Amino acid sequence: MATRKAEINGKRPFRLKEYTFSCEDVPRLSCTDPEVDRLISNEQPVVITDTNLVSSALHWDLDYLGKNMGDGMFTVYSSHTNKFKYFDDKKGNNVKNFREPMRHLDMTFQDFAKRLCNKKPEDESLYMQQTLNDSVGRRIVVDFLGFNWNWITEQQKKHNWGQLTANLLLVGTEENITPSHYDEQQNFFAQIKGKKRFILFPPSQFGCLYPYPIYHPHDRQSQVDFDDPDFEKFPEFKKAAALEAVVGPGDVLYLPTYWWHQVECVQGTGLNISVTFWYKCGPTDKIEYPLKPQQKVAMMRNIEKMINQALNDPKEVPEFMQNMVLGRYT
Numbered sequence: 001m002a003t004r005k006a007e008i009n010g011k012r013p014f015r016l017k018e019y020t021f022s023c024e025d026v027p028r029l030s031c032t033d034p035e036v037d038r039l040i041s042n043e044q045p046v047v048i049t050d051t052n053l054v055s056s057a058l059h060w061d062l063d064y065l066g067k068n069m070g071d072g073m074f075t076v077y078s079s080h081t082n083k084f085k086y087f088d089d090k091k092g093n094n095v096k097n098f099r100e101p102m103r104h105l106d107m108t109f110q111d112f113a114k115r116l117c118n119k120k121p122e123d124e125s126l127y128m129q130q131t132l133n134d135s136v137g138r139r140i141v142v143d144f145l146g147f148n149w150n151w152i153t154e155q156q157k158k159h160n161w162g163q164l165t166a167n168l169l170l171v172g173t174e175e176n177i178t179p180s181h182y183d184e185q186q187n188f189f190a191q192i193k194g195k196k197r198f199i200l201f202p203p204s205q206f207g208c209l210y211p212y213p214i215y216h217p218h219d220r221q222s223q224v225d226f227d228d229p230d231f232e233k234f235p236e237f238k239k240a241a242a243l244e245a246v247v248g249p250g251d252v253l254y255l256p257t258y259w260w261h262q263v264e265c266v267q268g269t270g271l272n273i274s275v276t277f278w279y280k281c282g283p284t285d286k287i288e289y290p291l292k293p294q295q296k297v298a299m300m301r302n303i304e305k306m307i308n309q310a311l312n313d314p315k316e317v318p319e320f321m322q323n324m325v326l327g328r329y330t
C-alpha cells in the first residue's frame, strides 16, 4: 500500500495512505481570522486553531480516562479489519445475507484499556465510540464543563444552527479507519490526542460516491472501496477529487453537513482521542435558486424515503427506480 510523507506546520513527519484520487488541503486558520466565519457560513470545511475548545481535555490519556471514566459500560466496536463501517442494525432485515462488518461490544473503560494494552497484531481492532453522558466520573465532568462552550455556542448562534445533539468520545488506535460517509448534522470535530486525517468530498460529488440505497444498513455510506475501487461498477468515482485535513491535539475541524468524510487515525501517532460536537442544521428561511447540492441530496433522500414507504417492500425499489430513469434520464 503506497504512502506519502506529510507533516503539520513543519512538525514531526508521518505517513498517509495514497489513493487513486487527488487531495487538496482544507484551509487551516486561526479562530481569530474572519475567513473562518465566511467558510462556515458557506458550509465549507476549515481546520480552526486556537479555539481552546477542548484545552481542558488535552491531558486525557488511557491511564487518566481509565481512572476517571467511572465504572459505566461504554460502546466499543471490534473489527477483523482496521475499518469500522457504521451500520444501522434496524435495517438489517431489508438486505438478504447482510453481514455486520464489526461487532458492537459494551465494556468498562478499564476493560477496554486493558484490551488495548494487551492487543496482539492478530487480535481484532477496537474503537470506543461513546456518547458522553452523566455516567462518567466527576473529573471528566469537570474537564467537559471546561470546554470552551462560549466559543462554540457563539458559532452555533452566529450560524443559526439548531441544538447540540451529541458529543461522541472516540478512543482508538493508529490505523483505525471510519470509511467514507456523510451525516445530516453540522459537526465541530475536536482532536485531543494523536492525529486524524479526514478525506472530504463535497455534496456536489454525490454522483461519484455511490451511497447505498436508503433502506440498506449502510445508508449514507459510500459503496466504493477506496483501497480497491471497482471502476466498472462505479465509473464516476474516477472523477472524485478530495479535500484533505490532518488534525492534531487542539485542532477543530468544521465538517459541514452532507460532506463526505473518511476518517483515519494516522500511523505512528499513537493513541487517538477525539470528541465530536454535532448540531442540528438550522432552518432554511427562504428557498433560493439554484438549489445548493446539499439541498438536492436532502431532496433525493426524501424522495427515496417516500418511494420506500409507498412500495412497502425493499425488493420492489430497484426495479421501480430503474423504470423511472433507465432509457429516460440516462
Ligand SMILES: O=C(O)C(=O)[C@H]1CC[C@@H](C(=O)O)C1
Binding pocket: 129, 170, 177, 178, 183, 187, 189, 196, 255, 263, 264, 274, 276
Ligand atoms: O464525526 C463524524 O462525523 C464521524 O463520522 C465520526 C464517527 C467515527 C469518528 C472517527 O473519528 O473515526 C468520526
Ligand SMILES: [Zn+2]
Binding pocket: 181, 182, 183, 261
Ligand atoms: Zn460522520
